[in-house]
Amino acid sequence: MTKVHCVKVCELTLTPIIAVVDDDLSICNALAELLEVFDVKCQIFDRPEKILAAHTRGRFDCLITDLNMKGMSGLELQEKLSAADPDLPIIFMSAQLAPEAKARALRLGAVAFLNKPISDDVLHGHIISALNRRSMDKPDDLPREP
Amino acid sequence: MESVDYPTQGGQPPTQAAIGQVAYWQFNVTRARALLESMDAACPGRDQEWQPDRLDMLLSAVRILDVNDEAIRLFGLPADRDKVLDRPIASLWPEQSRAALGDLLTTVAASAHKGTVAREIPTVGRLQHVVLTGWKAFDPRCADTVFVSVRATLNAPNAVIELEASQKRYRNMISSLPIPVWQIDARPAGRIFDRLRANGITDMASYSDEHPEIVKLACDIVQVFDVNKEAMVLFGGKHRSEFIGSVKYLFSTTPGATKRVMLAHFSGVRNHVEELKVRTFDGRLLDVLLLMTFPVPGERLDTTILMMIDNTARLEAEAKLRKIEADFSHAARLSTLGEMTTSIAHEIKQPLSAILMNAQTSLRYLRRAEPNLGKVDILTSRVVESAQRAGDIIGRIQDMAGKREATSTLLDFNDVIRQCVVFLRHESEDKGVVITTKLQQDLPAVRGDRIQLQQVIVNLIVNSIQAMKKAPHVHRDIYLETRLDVNARVVFSIRDTGTGIPVDHLDQIFDGFFTTKEGGLGIGLAICQSIIKAHGGEIAAANRPEGGAMFGFSIPTTAMGQLQSAQSLGTFPERQDDIVPRII
Ligand SMILES: Nc1ncnc2c1ncn2[C@@H]1O[C@H](COP(=O)(O)OP(=O)(O)O)[C@@H](O)[C@H]1O
Ligand SMILES: [Mg+2]
Numbered sequence: 001m002t003k004v005h006c007v008k009v010c011e012l013t014l015t016p017i018i019a020v021v022d023d024d025l026s027i028c029n030a031l032a033e034l035l036e037v038f039d040v041k042c043q044i045f046d047r048p049e050k051i052l053a054a055h056t057r058g059r060f061d062c063l064i065t066d067l068n069m070k071g072m073s074g075l076e077l078q079e080k081l082s083a084a085d086p087d088l089p090i091i092f093m094s095a096q097l098a099p100e101a102k103a104r105a106l107r108l109g110a111v112a113f114l115n116k117p118i119s120d121d122v123l124h125g126h127i128i129s130a131l132n133r134r135s136m137d138k139p140d141d142l143p144r145e146p
Numbered sequence: 147m148e149s150v151d152y153p154t155q156g157g158q159p160p161t162q163a164a165i166g167q168v169a170y171w172q173f174n175v176t177r178a179r180a181l182l183e184s185m186d187a188a189c190p191g192r193d194q195e196w197q198p199d200r201l202d203m204l205l206s207a208v209r210i211l212d213v214n215d216e217a218i219r220l221f222g223l224p225a226d227r228d229k230v231l232d233r234p235i236a237s238l239w240p241e242q243s244r245a246a247l248g249d250l251l252t253t254v255a256a257s258a259h260k261g262t263v264a265r266e267i268p269t270v271g272r273l274q275h276v277v278l279t280g281w282k283a284f285d286p287r288c289a290d291t292v293f294v295s296v297r298a299t300l301n302a303p304n305a306v307i308e309l310e311a312s313q314k315r316y317r318n319m320i321s322s323l324p325i326p327v328w329q330i331d332a333r334p335a336g337r338i339f340d341r342l343r344a345n346g347i348t349d350m351a352s353y354s355d356e357h358p359e360i361v362k363l364a365c366d367i368v369q370v371f372d373v374n375k376e377a378m379v380l381f382g383g384k385h386r387s388e389f390i391g392s393v394k395y396l397f398s399t400t401p402g403a404t405k406r407v408m409l410a411h412f413s414g415v416r417n418h419v420e421e422l423k424v425r426t427f428d429g430r431l432l433d434v435l436l437l438m439t440f441p442v443p444g445e446r447l448d449t450t451i452l453m454m455i456d457n458t459a460r461l462e463a464e465a466k467l468r469k470i471e472a473d474f475s476h477a478a479r480l481s482t483l484g485e486m487t488t489s490i491a492h493e494i495k496q497p498l499s500a501i502l503m504n505a506q507t508s509l510r511y512l513r514r515a516e517p518n519l520g521k522v523d524i525l526t527s528r529v530v531e532s533a534q535r536a537g538d539i540i541g542r543i544q545d546m547a548g549k550r551e552a553t554s555t556l557l558d559f560n561d562v563i564r565q566c567v568v569f570l571r572h573e574s575e576d577k578g579v580v581i582t583t584k585l586q587q588d589l590p591a592v593r594g595d596r597i598q599l600q601q602v603i604v605n606l607i608v609n610s611i612q613a614m615k616k617a618p619h620v621h622r623d624i625y626l627e628t629r630l631d632v633n634a635r636v637v638f639s640i641r642d643t644g645t646g647i648p649v650d651h652l653d654q655i656f657d658g659f660f661t662t663k664e665g666g667l668g669i670g671l672a673i674c675q676s677i678i679k680a681h682g683g684e685i686a687a688a689n690r691p692e693g694g695a696m697f698g699f700s701i702p703t704t705a706m707g708q709l710q711s712a713q714s715l716g717t718f719p720e721r722q723d724d725i726v727p728r729i730i
Contacts, residue, residue, distance in 0.1 A: 034507045
């Protein structure tokens with residue numbers, strides 16, 4: 001890792017904001033607490049439609065979403081959001097073993113596909129790499145290292 | 147035709163030794179006397195042709211006094227001797243040998259001596275070299291009584307072979323029958339019955355009640371004379387001799403069996419069938435089906451066939467089946483559960499995930515240099531909440547999966563439905579099905595078993611979801627509705643936009659194990675029906691005109707008691723409300 005890169009991570013950890021989408025409010029709340037202890041800001045949405053309404057390009061640095069939700073699946077949400085915000089890193093969570101959905105999500109660029117229950121360390125690792133990726137992909141960013 | 151006179155030869159009519167092979171007839175010729183005498187005068191040379199109506203007149207005037215069993219068998223007479231006695235011989239004597247009998251009777255009547263007169267006929271039916279022998283009664287008081295014996299002289303090799311062959315075939319047939327067979331000689335009982343009938347006894351049932359010894363007697367004198375291998379195997383006997391003798395050992399284990407068999411025999415039925423318990427020679431107790439065939443004329447009257455079919459295996463299978471039926475509802479619940487494992491896993495993993503995350507967060511706060519106890523407090527109470535939720539879910543599943551006695555409590559029916567919808571939420575969303583409910587407010591309480599009713603509703607919803615698999619995504623709708631009908635019954639209906647039910651399946655879908663699904667068990671609806679019946683209701687299925695199926699049931703509510711008393715006062719019109727819910 002280069003020096004530049006390191007600086008960026010430090011700089012970003014102060015500001016990034018993560019969107020959490022799960023139709024189970026107890027999960028949303030638990031995630032919010034965990035992100036808080038990670039020192040990451042977040043906004044929770046208990047319905048996928050709500051984030052679609054709230055989202056604008058670049059507003060969130062990362063999205064953590066459930067796969068099976070009332071009204072709309074995580075995959076559909078991924079499709080819709082990546083049309084509006086192609087670089088948004090997405091982490092999926094699922095209570096079901098869904099190999100097909102997993103393959104599809106990763107093919108479409110998801111950062112990770114985690115099975116519930118989720119380990120905090122694993123999640124932390126993925127959040128770090130997601131935020132890293134986001135910082136590199138930001139349009140106003142410095143050119144990426146070869 | 148040749149007539150042979152044996153004026154004194156032998157002197158005696160054939161006796162005991164020949165019984166069983168020779169048919170005996172005993173005639174009364176009183177009314178024929180005039181004819182016989184005139185004929186004797188008219189036709190001294192007996193080789194003359196008979197004028198048909200003369201022969202007819204003669205034979206119509208000769209009455210039967212008695213016959214033996216062999217005569218009944220050989221001439222195919224009714225087994226019931228009463229039906230033969232006092233009848234004219236004309237209708238019962240075979241056509242081919244009527245002239246011979248006419249000759250014989252004429253000759254006997256004319257003969258002054260007490261010897262026998264014989265006539266030989268080449269063939270009668272299957273028999274060859276038939277010899278008719280006639281003689282007058284020795285007792286002068288019975289001057290009009292004539293005896294005729296019929297003997298087939300079996301010196302024609304063909305007939306011997308044929309007869310022997312047929313007897314052998316019969317023996318082989320019996321011994322090689324794949325079921326246990328006893329051969330019984332029931333004639334001794336038949337003779338007792340004849341005597342009783344002669345004494346005017348017709349109601350054998352009450353007679354044997356008054357004289358129980360008759361049952362015992364009949365049982366003692368009716369004898370088994372042969373059994374086949376299967377019978378020996380069934381009874382675990384080693385030697386045929388163990389089986390020969392009184393039939394007592396066949397009936398003694400089943401109270402009343404001897405009497406029922408005897409009554410059947412007395413009544414003259416052809417067959418008697420009943421279920422027996424028998425004790426075998428090696429001490430086993432078996433359930434068997436007894437089949438008895440009493441002989442009719444033309445068959446060997448000395449042979450009553452008794453067969454047994456071992457039912458023990460079948461009854462054991464039935465007992466097992468009853469057990470299976472009891473497990474049936476258990477299986478139905480499990481199959482519903484099986485269909486929903488994904489749903490269940492999802493349901494449990496949600497609170498589990500929340501628990502884990504909150505606990506992990508708490509640990510992070512606790513491990514800080516300055517632990518944030520306020521946070522830990524909040525997070526720990528959330529852990530408790532989620533753990534309770536997980537416990538509830540597991541409890542619900544255990545209720546559904548576990549064998550349990552039905553309980554009866556007062557239930558808010560709408561609440562029952564809401565819980566089902568929650569339970570199936572993920573399953574239905576997974577399959578792109580939208581469930582819409584329209585529940586009538588303030589329904590009176592229903593008395594019943596919550597788990598069972600939920601099972602019915604879950605089954606119906608799962609069926610609807612499965613029926614919509616192939617429907618385009620926009621058309622996967624389930625409508626659940628409750629309302630109260632005029633009889634104060636709760637009516638539940640479910641409608642879907644699935645395939646519908648082929649008309650010719652409509653009356654089969656509630657049958658156990660009827661399924662059109664690969665891997666389907668076909669017990670969902672059967673169990674629904676039994677649960678609804680147990681709740682005093684009825685369930686029915688129909689197709690919706692606009693496509694898709696609908697199922698509905700109605701069950702009584704606690705408001706019904708009041709309503710019924712009102713109805714009996716004539717306040718409400720008597721009306722049977724529709725069971726299949728209306729389409730709204
Ligand atoms: N909603 C429905 N739409 C169409 N057919 C149905 C519906 N519900 C039940 N059936 C028919 O009834 C049969 C029996 O259903 P069920 O007793 O639940 O057994 P299973 O679901 O295991 O087949 C099904 O196989 C199907 O053919
Ligand atoms: Mg079913």
